[in-house]
Amino acid sequence: MQLSFSTILLFATAALAMPPPKAGLRLVKTSADDAGTWVSEAQKFEQYTAKGIHFADVTDTQDLEMLGAARVAQRSVARRQLAAFPTSPSHQSEVAALTPDLTSTTIEGWLETYTAFYNRYYNGVNGTAAADWLFATVQGVAEANPEITVEQFSHAPTFAQQSIIAKIPGTDAAQVVVISAHLDSVGTTRTGRAPGADDNASGSFTILETLRVLAESGYAPQNTLEFHWYAGEEGGLLGSRGVMRSYAAAGVNVVATLNQDMTGYSTNNVMAVIQDYVNAPLSAFVATVVEEYASIPVVTTVCGYSCSDHASANASGYASSFVFEDYFGDDSPYIHSAADTIATINMDHIMEHAKVTLGFAIESSYF
Secondary structure (H helix, E strand, O other): OOOOHHHHHHHHHHHHHOOOOOOOOEEEEOOOOOOOEEEOHHHHHHHHHOOOOOOEEOOOOOOHHHHHHHHHHOHHHHHHHHOOOOOOOOOHHHHHHHHHHOOHHHHHHHHHHHOOOOOOOOOOHHHHHHHHHHHHHHHHHHOOOOOOEEEEEOOOOOOOOOEEEEEEOOOEEEEEEEEEEEOOOOOOOOOOOOOOHHHHHHHHHHHHHHHHHHHHHOOOOOEEEEEEEEOOHHHOOHHHHHHHHHHHHHOOOEEEEEEEOOOOOOOOOOEEEEOOOOOHHHHHHHHHHHHHHOOOOEEEEOOOOOOOOHHHHHHOOOOOOEEEOOOOOOOOOOOOOOOOOHHHOOHHHHHHHHHHHHHHHHHHOOO
């Protein structure tokens, strides 16, 4: 990616403004305009996570927003970001052929195993073990199609839990679509019980079931389809910021992203398309995908700064979208506690999200 003089100047100016690292401390931001506060890991949990305050831990990715700004500044990329996405779905027959293959049975089995881990906290041994189990499970699903690759993305030395990336190569390998969910969980304490059934085993297995159906069908997309499971979301979007920073720095041409975080509980039996920290044209298209492929109403809502991993894609200059289980505030009351168990999960609602994810995967493979 060739940078203009003004973009290089932007990088240099912003680099000088970066606060230097402080040993043993993390730089946390609670808004786009926040300069950040240095806190310990314990303080990060006590002052932000435990109080339900959305935040981004930008310690290792302070240049992410710069990379995103540079990407958007490039004329060709800016045109792509501002261009309208399709106004409605157009590949219904392909989606209809695969939708019957989606099943709740596989998701239920995965949920049973995954929520049995005491917690999936990104900075603990249980979190590492859970992520390793998920990695092996994704590998098993991908074996149905030898073209699919599965790899772990390391966040060492910051923390041991690894993100997971599965790739279905497209005939146009230069363009990438990312479908994501976070794989970690958190409870009322850093070491407490956190089964994380809805937050976010539900989203993790919504997208894994989609991958399973595509893998077993031998689906060959036009754009490369990637499925990401991010580590450390509950620690301030750590995994997604790390992956997206890597992609932005390498000039990976991600044309669209869809995030699934919490898909298994809905007070109003709706599906919500998030409207903040997203790409508006893409999100408008996603709403039509919900209308086309789900059997429940689509609504819109906002969730605030750094509420989930779509914000990392947005910060990177990539077109992001996020589908949520309900209006923000009418979602599961059990998250971030020992009560976020399978007993609270609505499997029918997860299946609605799975249908939408499958529809989006096929539709976006033609962007």
